[in-house]
Amino acid sequence: MxxxxxxxxxxxxxxxxxxxxxxxxxxxxxxxxxxxxxxxxxxxxxxxxxxxxxxxxxxxxxxxxxxxxxxxxxxxxxxxxxxxxxxxxxxxxxxxxxxxxxxxxxxxxxxxxxxxxxxxxxxxxxxxxxxxxxxxxxxxxxxxxxxxxxxxxxxxxxxxxxxxxxxxxxxxxxxxxxIFPTGYHGAVTAGVGAGSTVYVAGAGPVGLAAAAAAYFLGAAVVIVGDFNQQRLAQARSFGCETVDLNQDATLSAQIEQILGIPEVDAAIDAVGFEAKGQGGSAQPAIVLNSMMEITRAAGKLGIPGLYVTGDPGAEDEDARVGSLKVRMGLGWAKGHGFTTGQCxxxxxxxxxxxxxxxxxxxxxxxxxxxxxxxxxxxxxxxxxxxxxxxxxxxxxxxxxxx
CATH class of the missing domain: 3.90.180.10 (Medium-chain alcohol dehydrogenases, catalytic domain)
Incomplete structure (x- = not known):
């Protein structure tokens, strides 16, 4: 043996x-x-x-x-x-x-x-x-x-x-x-199709796979957002537009600079519960909330990023049990569809x-x-x-x- x-x-x-x-x-x-x-x-x-x-x-x-x-x-x-x-x-x-x-x-x-x-x-x-x-x-x-x-x-x-x-x-x-099916699942559940404009939150491997999958499905433009310059460069290497989240300009303003309008057809969360804001502060709901802001009415959010029911490293009691401050009212008002869970x-x-x-x-x-x-x-x-x-x-x- x-x-x-x-x-x-x-x-x-x-x-x-x-x-x-x-x-x-x-x-x-x-x-x-x-x-x-x-x-x-x-x-x-x-x-x-x-x-x-x-x-x-x-x-x-x-x-x-x-x-x-x-x-x-x-x-x-x-x-x-x-x-x-x-x-x-x-x-x-x-x-x-x-x-x-x-x-x-x-x-x-x-x-x-x-x-x-x-x-x-x-x-x-x-x-x-x-x-x-x-x-x-x-x-x-x-x-x-x-x-x-x-x-x-x-x-x-x-x-x-x-x-x-x-x-x-x-x-x-x-x-x-x-990783490839997971990124593809994120794109499919976000409703990506021929001619779609897509925002992918996170340029780690899952985000890059989601971006590649979005192009495979026929997206016209894929925009990837991250703080990490090396990962943003990797996204650009196969045709993605990128958003540098270190900049003071809002996400919607940066998307408007690329598309001419401050919204996309579909958005994919490839970050999950360890999401951070500028300066590295823990903001576990920031990706979900920002995606609702920049996704058009009746658009969809694919959420392959991991969320957990137990996070001992969270900074507040709610987040330790997976309870996040998500603006569900905004998503409801815009008629968004959400798909979560493993691929x-x-x-x-x-x-x-x-x-x-x-x-x-x-x-x-x-x-x-x-x-x-x-x-x-x-x-x-x-x-x-x-x-x-x-x-x-x-x-x-x-x-x-x-």
Whole structure:
């Protein structure tokens, strides 16, 4: 049995690469595993040799101590891998298949899964929704590791049809586990279509993916707003207009300078609950409120940015339980539509895979995918936290092109 290493959350501001247990087709007891899942048998699962596993901004919320994540939690929910073992109940996948793993863990049997709402599966957690390596998401082990187990393989996994072709585009395909579908979901739920004008709040990897997705959907203009100059430059590298939020001019005034009017058709929140105002002050509702101000009447807001029910690092009691000062009256008066929650990856990943394989989109270039060995994950987390305009892709077995 091979050795296994993985990225482990040690405490606020610290992760380590440690020796961890080699996966089996059982969800064993451990940090963050709810009692209902401890010892759960997974004959429907597979063991993967991890080819790529990305560092996500959602991981950073945990590492910063802004969630209730327990120490010792193995991290990583963006997984691409090769099947090296399968359970007796797996019918449609074989050892050697190269697959993308949706970050949502879903059973395929419950009411939510049958309705396509795989982001809120009722059977994989003690509450709706499950994910790999994430707080309150069922305790499923993270994939920033050499090897990982994924359950309900026939339902969840997306097989790449040609292994050699897939390896040629592996950095793009590695984005299918989360970031590309998540950005695309934000754009779709914001109503982006041919000729749309779009505002994306946040030029981190999710925001960049949302901007690329908006262009893929036919947007005429995509405007990305952020404080980080390096990330704004990355947005401009593939055709986005940008708004520097450090400037004294209001967001609506800067949008008017670009479009001639101070509003857009659609807006996407790619920031979430750690939103800040000028000077770095914590203002967790500022993105939502500013998006309502600049989105036209009857427009839509896509909200893939993460919001939590428990934030021990918040500066006020309300925000610690996810209660924010959102101007709902403004949204109601303008007839806005809001879509929140995790992206149901399976709704989109096959079509986005085809777009990648047929050279319709270059998502790795848009998000500046940057490969690191697994052992350098702590440095990747630190660089990401400093605002590097990169999407770090961990390469446990040296299979990616550096």
């Amino acid at each position: 091979p050795n296994n290493k993985g990225v482990v959350y040690i405490g606020p501001g610290k992760v380590e690469v440690q020796e961890i247990a080699y996966p089996t087709l059982e969800l064993r007891s451990g940090p963050g595993v709810p009692p209902m899942n401890a010892g759960r048998q997974c004959p429907h699962g597979v063991i993967l040799k991890v080819v790529a596993s990305n560092i996500c901004g959602s991981d950073q919320h945990m590492v910063r101590g802004r969630t209730t994540a327990p120490q010792g939690l193995g991290l990583g929910h963006e997984i691409t891998g090769e099947i090296i073992e399968k359970g007796r109940d797996v019918e449609f996948f074989n050892v050697g298949d190269l697959v993308s793993v949706p970050f949502n863990v879903a059973c395929g049997r419950c009411r939510m899964c049958k309705e396509g709402n795989t982001h809120v599966c009722l059977n994989v957690n003690s509450q709706p929704g499950g994910a790999y390596g994430y707080v309150d998401m069922g305790g499923w082990p993270g994939g920033q590791a050499d090897y990982v187990m994924t359950p309900y393989a026939d339902w969840n996994l997306l097989k790449f049809p040609d292994k050699d072709q897939a390896m040629e585009k592996i950095l793009d395909l590695a984005m299918l586990a989360d 149901p990856v399976m709704k989109y990943h096959r079509g986005l895979m085809e777009a990648i394989l047929r050279d319709r989109v270059q998502i790795a270039k848009a998000v500046n995918a940057t490969v690191l060995p697994l052992d350098e994950a702590p440095e990747g987390y630190a660089d990401f936290d400093r605002g590097e305009a990169k999407k770090f892709v961990l390469d446990p077995h040296g299979m990616l092109t550096r």
